[in-house]
Amino acid sequence: MSAPPPAVAAVRSAVRRVLSAxxxxxxxxxACSGGADSLALAGAVAFEAPRLGRPAGAVTVDHGLQEGSAxxxxxxxxxxxxxxxxxVVVSAVEVGGAGGPEAAARRARYEALDGVSAAHAPAxxxxxxxxxxxxxxxxxxxxxxSGARSLAGMAPRTGSYLRPLLDLDRATxxxxxxxxxxxxxxDPHNTDPRFARARVRHETLPALERTLGPGIAAALARTATxxxxxxxxxxxxxxxxxxxxxxxxxxxxxxxxxxSAPVATTGPDLAVAPLEAAPDALRTRVLRRAAxxxxxxxxxxxxxxxxxxxxxxxxxxxxxxxDLPGGVRGRRAADRIRFEC
Numbered sequence: 001m002s003a004p005p006p007a008v009a010a011v012r013s014a015v016r017r018v019l020s021a022x023x024x025x026x027x028x029x030x031a032c033s034g035g036a037d038s039l040a041l042a043g044a045v046a047f048e049a050p051r052l053g054r055p056a057g058a059v060t061v062d063h064g065l066q067e068g069s070a071x072x073x074x075x076x077x078x079x080x081x082x083x084x085x086x087x088v089v090v091s092a093v094e095v096g097g098a099g100g101p102e103a104a105a106r107r108a109r110y111e112a113l114d115g116v117s118a119a120h121a122p123a124x125x126x127x128x129x130x131x132x133x134x135x136x137x138x139x140x141x142x143x144x145x146s147g148a149r150s151l152a153g154m155a156p157r158t159g160s161y162l163r164p165l166l167d168l169d170r171a172t173x174x175x176x177x178x179x180x181x182x183x184x185x186x187d188p189h190n191t192d193p194r195f196a197r198a199r200v201r202h203e204t205l206p207a208l209e210r211t212l213g214p215g216i217a218a219a220l221a222r223t224a225t226x227x228x229x230x231x232x233x234x235x236x237x238x239x240x241x242x243x244x245x246x247x248x249x250x251x252x253x254x255x256x257x258x259x260s261a262p263v264a265t266t267g268p269d270l271a272v273a274p275l276e277a278a279p280d281a282l283r284t285r286v287l288r289r290a291a292x293x294x295x296x297x298x299x300x301x302x303x304x305x306x307x308x309x310x311x312x313x314x315x316x317x318x319x320x321x322x323d324l325p326g327g328v329r330g331r332r333a334a335d336r337i338r339f340e341c
Contacts, residue, residue, distance in 0.1 A: 032060050043180040045126060308322045
């Protein structure tokens with residue numbers, strides 16, 4: 001048997017590394033839109049999984065956002081079955097809710113993938129994100145003014161989600177798709193300038209390449225990898241601080257008086273003392289995490305909200321509560337930071 005073309009070999013090798021590390025009874029489910037990246041991933045999984053003795057199937061999600069989407073999802077599923085993957089599941093979702101169309105579609109998609117993964121447990125979901133997707137994620141984080149965790153981009157593994165192609169550029173993956181003889185579908189949303197990621201992909205990154213020279217995507221992906229290691233370390237220290245602040249006994253409220261009306265506490269109740277003594281990078285991580293646990297939306301909770309919560313700890317002047325997304329309020333009372341609705 002002749003050796004596969006380099007692009008195909010690269011994709012198969014990346015998939016082989018991930019599949020070989022899975023327990024033998026774990027099903028690998030490829031999340032496939034029918035686009036070139038996820039279709040190349042599906043083709044590589046279909047080739048490697050039987051040789052490694054691993055069960056492998058696929059999921060395609062019908063977002064219902066375009067005319068004929070159901071028929072398109074069925075066609076993608078048929079192509080996946082033709083590769084020999086089993087089971088192949090078509091999951092239809094309703095897209096809606098806060099955060100804009102991109103965020104709503106992403107939320108609905110991951111809920112569907114979670115459900116299919118749980119139904120075929122033990123299972124993992126393989127995603128077709130490439131090095132170029134990673135670079136786009138970093139740029140989007142920069143545009144939002146995000147912190148290190150957001151700029152760290154996508155991890156090779158997040159829970160049951162794995163990204164085997166994260167070190168391969170999109171051109172290589174798409175070339176592999178073509179060389180495998182697969183017929184991808186190009187989602188028109190990927191070129192629609194109404195969407196931020198499409199603008200970054202087709203306008204921002206090419207402009208950076210023209211201005212600064214080639215290799216920008218790879219450089220951004222390397223930056224994400226380095227920042228992820230730093231963010232992971234800081235998060236591990238923040239875990240301990242969170243446990244300390246949340247576990248400290250509430251201070252006595254004698255002489256503090258009682259509120260005129262009962263207030264519902266919706267989230268963690270954090271002692272101020274350990275937070276005051278902590279470095280800024282750890283303290284703000286703990287406050288953000290507490291706000292999310294209280295019900296704030298991750299997409300709506302901004303750095304400004306976290307800064308105002310931080311002032312309750314380090315610049316306390318008796319100020320009133322802080323209004324947070326989702327109808328949550330943060331306030332300081334009896335030397336504790338409390339989250340209320």
